[in-house]
Amino acid sequence: MDKHLRQFIEVATHKSVSLAARHMGLSQPTLTHNMKKLEESLGTPLLIRQAGGVALTAAGELLLTQARMMQRIYDDTLRRLAILRERAAQPLRVGTGHAWWQHVLQPVTLHYRAANPSCAINIEVGNHLRLLDLLLGNHIYLFLGHEIHGLDKHYSLIFIPLFTASDAVFVRAGHPLSGKICSKQDLVYYPSLLITTDELKYLHLVEDMAIKKQEHEEMQLNDKIIYSSNSLMAAIDLVNTSNAVMPYPGSMGEYFSKFGIVPLEMAEEYNRGTVGIYISREKMDEPNIQTLCQQIQTQVGKRRHLLAA
Numbered sequence: 001m002d003k004h005l006r007q008f009i010e011v012a013t014h015k016s017v018s019l020a021a022r023h024m025g026l027s028q029p030t031l032t033h034n035m036k037k038l039e040e041s042l043g044t045p046l047l048i049r050q051a052g053g054v055a056l057t058a059a060g061e062l063l064l065t066q067a068r069m070m071q072r073i074y075d076d077t078l079r080r081l082a083i084l085r086e087r088a089a090q091p092l093r094v095g096t097g098h099a100w101w102q103h104v105l106q107p108v109t110l111h112y113r114a115a116n117p118s119c120a121i122n123i124e125v126g127n128h129l130r131l132l133d134l135l136l137g138n139h140i141y142l143f144l145g146h147e148i149h150g151l152d153k154h155y156s157l158i159f160i161p162l163f164t165a166s167d168a169v170f171v172r173a174g175h176p177l178s179g180k181i182c183s184k185q186d187l188v189y190y191p192s193l194l195i196t197t198d199e200l201k202y203l204h205l206v207e208d209m210a211i212k213k214q215e216h217e218e219m220q221l222n223d224k225i226i227y228s229s230n231s232l233m234a235a236i237d238l239v240n241t242s243n244a245v246m247p248y249p250g251s252m253g254e255y256f257s258k259f260g261i262v263p264l265e266m267a268e269e270y271n272r273g274t275v276g277i278y279i280s281r282e283k284m285d286e287p288n289i290q291t292l293c294q295q296i297q298t299q300v301g302k303r304r305h306l307l308a309a
Helices: 003-014 017-024 028-042 058-089 098-115 128-136 200-205 210-218 232-240 250-257 287-307
Strands: 047-050 053-056 092-096 121-125 142-146 157-172 192-195 226-229 246-249 261-263 271-280
Touching: 003 017, 003 028, 003 053, 003 058, 017 028, 017 053, 053 058, 092 098, 092 128, 098 121, 098 142, 098 250, 098 287, 121 128, 128 142, 128 200, 128 271, 142 287, 157 232, 157 250, 157 287, 192 232, 192 246, 226 232, 232 261, 246 250, 250 261, 271 287
Parallel strands: 092 121, 092 142, 192 226
Antiparallel strands: 047 053, 142 271, 157 246, 157 261, 157 271
16 A cells, blocks of 8 residues: 555544654654645645644545545455465365374364464375375375385385384174184174275275285185275264174274274284375475474374374
C-alpha cells in the first residue's frame, strides 16, 4: 500500500501530525511534507491545520474511509499470500504402516503441524509396497515401514533402519487357543487374518521374491484359509467375530486390548523384521526432510521399549 496513504491514516486517526510522526518514528517536518505532496497529487486539500492539531476536509473524510478499506484489503492479501507461500513450501506428505502411526508418526505429525500451522498434510497408511509405489511416484516424501527384501537395485532409495519389531499372534477373547502355549503348527488349523497384504499390482517392485516366499513358508501361510483387509478396523471386526489368528506387531497389544483382542502365548517367535524410513536419495538433502527424519528417530528413541515388544 502507498506509504503516503498509510501515513495519512495515522495523521487522521491521531488528529495530529506530531503525534502521528512520533508513532511512526518520523520527523514532523517529513510527515508534514508528505501530507502536502499527497494533497498535491490528489488536487484537493485533505487536512485543516488548527492550533490543537488537524481536522479533515470533506475530501479527507472520504479518503480516510477508502484508505482504511484499502488497508484492510492490502493486509488481508499479504496474510493470504503468506499462507500460500507456507503451504507451498512446507507440505507434509508421508506414509506409514498401521502399527507405527500411533507410537511414532502421529506425535511427529502433531509437532510438525504446530511448527507449520498452515501446511497441507497428507498421511498415507497401508502396505509397504503400496507406500513404496507412492514414494517412487513422488506422491509422498518418505514412509515408515518394514524393510523390503529383494528390491530392484536400480531404485534410488535410502533405507534408514530404526528398530527390530517382533510379531505377536492376536485372537479374540475366548478363542480356542487362549490360555495355551502355542506353536506355529497349532495355528495351521485356524484362518489367518492378514492386514494390508502385498497387492499383485505392486509385486513388480520386488526383483527377488525369495525372502517373501520363505517368510510365508515359515509362518505356514500356504494352503490355509486366509482372511485379509486393508482396514485395521475391519480386521478387528473380523477377529472378534471368528476364530481367525492375526499376526501383527506386538507393540499394538495395548491398542487391540481395547477391543477385547489379546495375544496368544507362543512357544516360539512368530516373525521378526527391521522397521525403518524409506526415502528417495534425491530428497535426502532437503532441510524439511532431514528434520522429519530426525524427529522420527527421536520419537522412536522415546518409544523403543514399546516398538520392539
